[in-house]
Amino acid sequence: MSDFPGAPSAPRDGRRLRVLAAMSGGVDSAVAAARAVEAGHDVTGVHLALSANPQSFRTGARGCCTIEDSRDARRAADVIGIPFYCWDLAERFREDVVEDFVAEYEAGRTPNPCLRCNEKIKFAALLDKALALGFDAVCTGHYATVVVNEDGTRELHRASDMAKDQSYVLGVLDERQLAHAMFPLGDTVTTKDEIRAEAERRGLAVAKKPDSHDICFIADGDTQGFLAKRLGKAEGDIVDEAGNRLGTHEGAYGFTIGQRKGLRIGHPAPDGKPRYVLDISPVTNTVTVGPAEALDVTALTAIKPRWCGVAPEGPGTYTAQLRAHGGETEVTAELVGEELRVRFTEPVRGVAPGQAIVLYDGTRVVGSATIAATERVRTGAAAQ
The missing domain is CATH 2.30.30.280 (Adenine nucleotide alpha hydrolases-like domains)
Structure with missing residues (x-):
């Protein structure tokens, strides 16, 4: 019997898996790795070095990707008792996340770099490397749930604790990536205070480490200043x-x-x-x-859809989330060619091209797409 409420008690599908645990140096990923070990899996920790010059990224509570974070991750792995490595993905991160972020803003759009990082780095570059090395799954500290159906297919669902749910930033994962994803924190109703208490009981020094926030690759939190240096x-x-x-x-x-x-x-x-x-x-x-x-949006068109499973056929009624910490709103949506056409039951505000829209069927994540254009009540203010 586990000493930690909510910790998984048996390997997924009854099998002992070779698991690569992405350890950011924070408390969530450390506890996720520890739970995966306790579940009986063969776990190896890895910290992703995402900056060519870690000193240029944030320190302490201001973000991730620092030398301090890599050291915290290594110490946590030592306490958990698992092998630990640091992998350099700085160039891939620069190209797929940072440069994409700058290009999107230059084009007048508002991107979400966390979605791009999950899509391109943690569940593409990292997962591909993990599979090539013989690992079965990548484990992260995200708050979301993977449900395995009777036929073996997998679905992505919201975390049990809606206050911590991070399924929005995982809405870019496709069926193949979900088949190799593990989120040990998502299927238990566990508050952040309880996660910290669990980390402390496990002897993890990151138990009291403040959460990172904002954009990890902007050193001082000044997005406009960062863009001005890049774009002039x-x-x-x-x-x-x-x-x-x-x-x-x-x-x-x-x-x-x-x-x-x-x-x-x-x-x-x-x-x-x-x-x-x-x-x-x-x-x-x-x-x-x-x-x-004039901000009231009644409909939108989104591009580059990614489905957490089979793409839906015909029009359907869903709920949609438009930002990482936003609420849900009811919509009708239909895939027309390569475009997702969405109409809101009630007008919504704060919708910008470049943002992601994530569709839900109950707690299940249907998929996501990038907003390309919106329709407004006052058509003269329609976004281009």
Whole structure:
């Protein structure tokens, strides 16, 4: 009997698996690796070196990918009693995540680098290398659940604890990747405080380490400053819906749809209400602002769909999540050619091209796609 409530009690499918545990240096991945060992699997820990110059990435609580994190991961592996390696994936990370992030902002879109990292690094580059070395599965500290059906197929579901659910950033995983994914934290109703307490009982020094947050590869958390260094300053106009010039900016890439703060418009709107970013045009380097109601989105088109299983056929009713920490909203969706057409039951706000939309059927993740365009109640403010 395990001394740790919620820890798995037997190997998945009754088999002892060779598991590669991705250890970021944080508490979640450390406990996930320990639970995989306790479940009877043959576990090896690996820390991904994602920066060519780790000192340029964040330290302490500000993020991951630091020398400190690799040392924390190694110490955790020593306590757990598993082999540990550090793999250099910095070049792959730079190309597939960092450069993609910059290119998306330059094109006026708002990307989510965590989804791209899960898709391209943790469950592509890492998984491919793991399988080539004879491992059966990759284990991470994500809060999500893989359900194995009677026919052997697998489904991705939300974590039991909705407050910690991370299935949104895993919505890019396809059926093959799910077949080799293990999330030991997702199928138990376990709070973060309980995970920390479990880590402390296991003797893991990361038990009290603060969570990382924001974007791991932006050293000081200043996204606009990071982009300015990469793309350079490019002064342009801030205009209203009628095209009237209200102010200037130093780069359209520094704005996101729905943004309210930091517009630096010198005078208030005629009605005295706040204004929000409605559209970003990289071609003209123009940012359009307007009232909150102009942000109401009724439908969208998304591209590059990825399905956690078989692609759905015909129109269907689902719930959708539009950001990592957002709620669900009811939609109808249909795959038309290579495009996903989505219509919302009620208008939603804060929807920007470049974001991911993840569809759910109950707790099951159906799949995800990248938002390409939106339709709004006020068509004059429609995103391009």
